[in-house]
Amino acid sequence: xxxxxxxxxxxxWGLVALGLMMALPNGFYTRVxxxxxxxxxIEQKGSTPTRVADAALWPDYLPSGLVNLGxxxxxxAHLLAEVQVSDVYEGRVKGMxxxxxxxxxxxxxxxxxxxxxxxxEDELRLRIANxxxxxxxxxxxxxxxxxxxxxxxxxxxxxxxxxxGDVITMVLSEAEKLVSDELTIARSLEIVRRRVDEVxxxxxTIQRQGSNRIxxxxxxxxxxxxxxxxxxxxxxxxxKPVVGQTRDPQTAPxxxxxxIPSLDQEGLFYIVEELPVVTGEELVDAQPAxxxxxxxxxxxxxxPAGGRKFGNYTADNIGSxxxxxxxDKVISAPTIQSHISGGSGIITGNFSVEESTKLAVLLRxxxxxxxxNFLEERTIGPELGQDSIDAGKIAAIxxxxxxxxxxxxxxxxxxxxxxxxxVINVALIFxxxxxxxxxxxxxxxxxxxxxxxxxxxxxxxIFERIKEELKSAKGPARAIELGYEKALSAILDANITTFIxxxxxxxxxxxxxRGFAVTLGLGIMTSVFTAIFVTRLILVxxxxxxxxxxxxV
Amino acid sequence: xxxxxxGYRDAIAPLNLGDxxxxxxxxxxxxxxxxxxxxxxxxxxxxxxxxxxxxxxxxALKAFEPSITTPAVESVGPKVSGELVWTAVEAVIAAIxxxxxxxxxxxEWQFSLGxxxxxxxxxxxTIGIFSLxxxxxxxxxxxxxxxxxxYSLNDTVVVFDRVRENLRKFKKLSLKDVLNLSIxxxxxxxxMTSVTTLIALVSLFVLGGDVIRGFVFAMIWGVIVGxxxxxxxxxxxLLRLGVKRDWSKQNPDAGGQYADIDx
Numbered sequence: 001x002x003x004x005x006x007x008x009x010x011x012x013w014g015l016v017a018l019g020l021m022m023a024l025p026n027g028f029y030t031r032v033x034x035x036x037x038x039x040x041x042i043e044q045k046g047s048t049p050t051r052v053a054d055a056a057l058w059p060d061y062l063p064s065g066l067v068n069l070g071x072x073x074x075x076x077a078h079l080l081a082e083v084q085v086s087d088v089y090e091g092r093v094k095g096m097x098x099x100x101x102x103x104x105x106x107x108x109x110x111x112x113x114x115x116x117x118x119x120x121e122d123e124l125r126l127r128i129a130n131x132x133x134x135x136x137x138x139x140x141x142x143x144x145x146x147x148x149x150x151x152x153x154x155x156x157x158x159x160x161x162x163x164x165g166d167v168i169t170m171v172l173s174e175a176e177k178l179v180s181d182e183l184t185i186a187r188s189l190e191i192v193r194r195r196v197d198e199v200x201x202x203x204x205t206i207q208r209q210g211s212n213r214i215x216x217x218x219x220x221x222x223x224x225x226x227x228x229x230x231x232x233x234x235x236x237x238x239x240k241p242v243v244g245q246t247r248d249p250q251t252a253p254x255x256x257x258x259x260i261p262s263l264d265q266e267g268l269f270y271i272v273e274e275l276p277v278v279t280g281e282e283l284v285d286a287q288p289a290x291x292x293x294x295x296x297x298x299x300x301x302x303x304p305a306g307g308r309k310f311g312n313y314t315a316d317n318i319g320s321x322x323x324x325x326x327x328d329k330v331i332s333a334p335t336i337q338s339h340i341s342g343g344s345g346i347i348t349g350n351f352s353v354e355e356s357t358k359l360a361v362l363l364r365x366x367x368x369x370x371x372x373n374f375l376e377e378r379t380i381g382p383e384l385g386q387d388s389i390d391a392g393k394i395a396a397i398x399x400x401x402x403x404x405x406x407x408x409x410x411x412x413x414x415x416x417x418x419x420x421x422x423v424i425n426v427a428l429i430f431x432x433x434x435x436x437x438x439x440x441x442x443x444x445x446x447x448x449x450x451x452x453x454x455x456x457x458x459x460x461x462i463f464e465r466i467k468e469e470l471k472s473a474k475g476p477a478r479a480i481e482l483g484y485e486k487a488l489s490a491i492l493d494a495n496i497t498t499f500i501x502x503x504x505x506x507x508x509x510x511x512x513x514r515g516f517a518v519t520l521g522l523g524i525m526t527s528v529f530t531a532i533f534v535t536r537l538i539l540v541x542x543x544x545x546x547x548x549x550x551x552x553v
Numbered sequence: 554x555x556x557x558x559x560g561y562r563d564a565i566a567p568l569n570l571g572d573x574x575x576x577x578x579x580x581x582x583x584x585x586x587x588x589x590x591x592x593x594x595x596x597x598x599x600x601x602x603x604x605x606x607x608x609x610x611x612x613a614l615k616a617f618e619p620s621i622t623t624p625a626v627e628s629v630g631p632k633v634s635g636e637l638v639w640t641a642v643e644a645v646i647a648a649i650x651x652x653x654x655x656x657x658x659x660x661e662w663q664f665s666l667g668x669x670x671x672x673x674x675x676x677x678x679t680i681g682i683f684s685l686x687x688x689x690x691x692x693x694x695x696x697x698x699x700x701x702x703x704y705s706l707n708d709t710v711v712v713f714d715r716v717r718e719n720l721r722k723f724k725k726l727s728l729k730d731v732l733n734l735s736i737x738x739x740x741x742x743x744x745m746t747s748v749t750t751l752i753a754l755v756s757l758f759v760l761g762g763d764v765i766r767g768f769v770f771a772m773i774w775g776v777i778v779g780x781x782x783x784x785x786x787x788x789x790x791l792l793r794l795g796v797k798r799d800w801s802k803q804n805p806d807a808g809g810q811y812a813d814i815d816x
Contacts, residue, residue, distance in 0.1 A: 224626065381624030391762030398760055399753035406749060442765050449757050450700065450772065453750030454707070457742075460749075461711065464742045490714040493659055494707040500655060501648045501703035508644040520700065 004540050012533045016424055019526075022063050022431030032058050032066055065434040069219070070441030070515060071205075073389050075382030076219035077227045080375045083188045083212050085181040087370035089122040089172055092180065096124060096144070096159070096170065098275075103140050104128065111137050116255075117167065124170040131166045138163055141170070148175040185212060187369045192216060194365040195230050205439075213375070224377035233327055234371055235362035237280030239310065240272040242321040242333050263329040264350045270330045272323045277313045279367075282306025286363035288356045289346065296356035297348040300363060307343020315339040324349075326359075392445040399449050400426070407456055411463050414553050417538045418459040421530040425455050428526040429519065441515035451523030457494070458531030461487040467553045476551040477543065484536060491528065499524045556587045557618070564617035565591070568609055588763065644695060645676060648702050660713055661797065667790035668709045671782040675705045678778050679771060688767045697768050701775030704750070708743055708783035715739050716788070720796065728796060732788045740784070747780045 025032040038054035058064055071078050097116060104114045104126075112129025119125040128137050138161055145157035158176035162169050172180065189208060196204045196218060205217040218227055243257055246269050253259045253271045262268040282302050289299040302310055313322075314336045323333040324347055331349045351359070404422065407415035429448055433440060466483030474482065502524060505517035556577045565573055572594040577587070591610065607626055614621045649672055657665040679701055688694065715735040723731060754776065758769045 224628075377626070377628045379626040381622075384624045388762050388765075391760060395757045395759075395761040398756040402752040402756060403749045406752060410745065442762075443768065446757060446761070446765055446768060446772075449753045449761075450750065453753035454704070454746070456749045457707070457746040460742050460745045464739075464745070468738070486718075490711045493710045493714055497652050497655060497706040497710055498703035500651045501699050501706070504644055504648045504651060505699050508640060508647065516700075520703075 004537060009537060012537050015529075016428070016534060019424070019428035019431035022065065022435050023427045023429075024062065025058070025064050025066055026430050026434060028058070029066065032064055036064055036066070063434070065437065067430060067433045068437065068439040069385075069389070070439045070444065071217045071219055071378075071385075072380055072442045073385050073392075073440065074219040075380045075385035076217065077221040077224040078376070078378035078380075079216045079224055079227050079231070080209070080377070081192075081214045081216065081231065081372040082375050083185055083214060084371045084373065085184045085212050086122065088180055088184050089177065092172060093122055093124045093170065094274075099144060100124065100126065100141055100170065103144060104137060107136070107140065111140075119169075122171060125167055126170075127167050129166075134163050134166070134168075137168060141168060148173065148179055181212065184369045185214070188372070189214060191366050191368050192231060195361065196227075198361045198365055214372070220382070223379045225379075228374060228377070229358075230361075231368075231372060232374075233362065234368040235280065235359075235365070236327055236367040237283070237363055238276035238325040239278045239313075240274075240276045240323045240325055241313075241317070242323045243271040243273060245270050245333075260323070260325055260328055260330050262333075263326070263331050270323050270333055272325070272330075276325070277322070278302065278306045278310050280363055281367065282309075283363055283366075286360045288353070288360045291346060291348045295348060296351040296353045297346050298351075298356050298360045298363065299346050300344065302343035302345075304343065307341075310343060310345070311339065311341045315341075388442050392442065396445065396449055396452070399452055403452055403456060407459075411553055413542075414463050414466075414539075417535050417542070418456055418463070420538060421459065421535040422452065422455055424534055425523075425526050425530045426452060428530070429522050432522045432526065433519070438518050439515060440519070443516035444519045447516045447519030447523060451520065451527060454498075455523065455527035455530070458487075458491045458527060459535055461490055461494075462531065462535070463553050466551075470551070470553065476548060479551070480539060480543070484532075488532070491531065495524050495528050556589050558589065560617060561589065561591065561614060564613045565610060568606075568613060570594070570606070570610075640695065644699060645702065648699055649673070652702070652706055656710070656713070660717060663791055663794040663796050664713050664716075666794060667787040668706060668713065670790045671709055671779075671787035672702055672705055674782050674786050675701055675775060675778050679775055682774055683771070686770075688770065694768060694771055697771035697775065700772060701779055704776060705779030705782055708746070708780055709787045711742065712736060712739050712783055712788060713791075716791070729792060732792055736784055736788060743780060743784065747776055750776050 034054050035056075035058040038051045038057075042051050042055060101114055101116075104111055108114075110130065111133045114129075115127045117125040117127055128134065141161050142157075142159075145159040145161075148156050148158050156173055156175040158173055158179075160171050160173045185208060189206060192214060193204075193206050196206060196216065204219070205215065207215045209215045216227060216231070221227060240260075243254070246259075247267050249259070249261075249269060251259060251269065251271065256274050257271050258274050259269050260272055262270065282305060284301050284303045286298055286300040289297050291297040301307075318336050318338060321333045321335045323330045325331070331347060334348075347359070400422070404419045407418050407422075409415070411418065426448065429451065432438075438444075462483050465487040466479050469479040469482045469486075470476070499521060502517050502521035506514055506521065558575050558577060561575050562573065565575075570593045574592045576590050576592075593606070593610070607623075607628075611621075611623050649669055652672070653665050653669050656668050676698060679698060682688075683694065712735060715738055716732060719726075719731045719735050719738075720728075723734075726734070751773065754769055754773045758766060758773060761769060
């Protein structure tokens with residue numbers, strides 16, 4: 001006979017109630033959102049009367065998780081950037097030169113003089129005077145290589161040396177490049193996050209995609225261009241000793257020097273030393289400020305190590321100029337007036353207030369380890385997002401009403417049962433989405449609407465089966481039971497296959513496709529749950545109360 | 554102001570952007586809104602359309618018609634769009650293989666082949682209609698394509714499930730009659746589900762805004778094709794291939810009314 005144990009009933013109703021509770025905040029979206037924002041603000045910036053009032057808009061004992069609205073619904077900017085991971089190799093390789101030189105110099109009487117040669121960017125080439133000593137030289141430099149610490153690169157070293165005649169070539173090993181790429185991406189992600197956070201927008205999405213891409217979505221931002229301005233410059237700050245200046249871009253800067261153009265003086269070039277005294281990595285703070293002439297400037301402070309280096313350098317070089325270099329342009333080249341101790345300073349240049357503010361933000365957030373190329377960008381105006389939400393809402397409501405009415409027309413009372421389950425089903429989807437903090441996008445709404453259409457499928461299967469079983473003249477209770485039993489395999493097979501495609505979509509897709517896959521997948525789970533358990537329970541309760549002799553499906 | 558496509562074209566022409574497609578986006582719900590979509594090809598040497606290009610276009614259009622605004626800008630580089638197509642192909646193949654395997658596990662290989670033929674049929678027809686009506690092939694369309702795969706399978710599996718059951722129940726009946734019977738028995742369910750899904754999809758198509766219209770159109774088409782293929786293609790393939798009827802040897806308990814509830 002039709003029976004469901006009491007504990008099963010409790011579990012079923014409990015799950016439904018839990019789902020409804022989780023979905024509830026979405027019914028009061030703006031209110032709960034204001035409240036959540038206020039709570040975060042109180043935590044971070046302390047409480048003000050308005051914030052406390054906002055926080056009281058929604059009771060604490062109720063769940064307050066909301067479905068995040070995706071970029072296409074809220075409006076904002078989307079950017080897909082590719083990190084030029086190979087940029088980093090050059091710095092690594094060149095940075096090795098002093099160490100390599102020192103090691104070889106220590107045995108100068110065997111190896112002879114060491115000279116650095118011109119080389120491609122990711123190689124270091126040097127010539128030793130004494131060719132016979134090549135094995136010894138190689139042995140020495142190979143001692144510099146460190147084992148690579150990664151799973152795939154076990155047993156390999158980070159540097160590779162090869163000899164050709166009297167020339168030694170040093171490159172990064174493949175394993176080390178992989179490790180370096182990983183680090184570059186991780187660091188880029190961190191810096192991008194910091195820079196975007198500095199702008200202070202709500203819930204930006206910053207994700208790694210594939211091996212060397214970063215997806216950035218910032219809701220509420222006016223255009224993708226703003227985002228590009230923020231991320232487009234690496235903001236590499238260096239302080240370099242100035243050797244001289246020239247107006248001829250063809251000037252040979254000399255060994256270990258480089259020619260850097262001035263930022264604001266057209267045609268002026270500075271000859272500076274290649275190795276910086278201090279870099280932006282040793283900054284701990286940067287703030288927009290004004291110099292003694294009232295011009296916008298940026299105040300900065302070094303960490304202790306950087307401060308000491310900067311202090312020593314300025315003490316030794318009073319009277320000579322040094323260059324402040326940002327992204328390979330000289331911002332300014334002041335002359336050192338006195339020993340600068342304490343590790344703080346000021347950068348002046350022809351800044352506007354906006355520029356100095358932006359520079360301070362960039363310096364504070366740190367330099368990007370490598371440049372980024374932008375592969376894809378999207379701007380969605382906020383009006384368009386609102387239009388999409390409105391359209392989606394209306395469509396979902398009309399779809400729901402259409403399906404509900406159709407079910408009642410087709411199956412009468414049983415159709416009504418299925419309708420109740422359908423409403424619960426949609427609420428459960430929203431509950432689950434809020435619980436896992438998923439982002440609802442337009443394709444996601446489409447996924448939900450599709451679930452509305454397909455959710456009744458399981459019920460239809462069951463009802464059709466009950467109809468058939470009734471024809472073979474069994475009692476109504478037996479018919480219902482058989483209907484459920486026999487429809488089960490079809491329901492499971494049908495939904496598992498659809499679920500498989502949802503999983504594949506989730507794994508292989510990105511962005512909007514994932515949003516769709518998530519709602520579709522969740523929709524399948526909830527619809528199977530409501531069809532097998534909830535409608536059955538409703539049916540059983542109805543059956544127990546009425547004890548009908550015959551049933552009409 | 555109404556949309557003046559040829560005027561826009563003339564306004565943009567001096568910029569020399571190569572292949573430009575300008576289409577009016579028609580939204581029956583909001584007749585007072587005039588939306589136009591302008592698509593330009595990737596410019597030489599750029600990974601995505603640069604903001605300078607976008608600015609130049611906006612400026613040119615503003616000069617022609619001052620009230621024009623650009624609420625949405627989208628740029629996909631050739632590298633990404635190439636990958637997009639690959640992702641689509643890979644995802645569809647992965648889905649088909651996974652499903653092939655699942656149905657083979659749950660049924661017999663003949664069923665599996667029938668279902669997959671129906672799937673390929675749906676995918677080919679859907680891609681065909683995309684190129685016929687020139688729908689932009691984007692990520693959302695890939696999602697639609699995969700949903701169609703899922704939906705069509707859903708239908709096919711329900712029919713096959715009944716076939717499997719009837720094969721055990723009516724051991725004397727010819728395969729043709731069993732298939733016929735099974736399709737007829739499940740027909741009302743097939744139609745019901747398609748109708749409810751179509752109700753949802755049509756309301757999305759009409760009311761859901763123009764952003765997802767292409768996507769929803771693909772789905773509607775897919776539901777129709779998917780329903781058709783599960784009734785007329787998958788079973789027909791199954792009939793051609795034939796099915797091993799000798800269930801009893803492999804599984805002596807099979808044939809009872811509970812035999813198929815093993816999941």
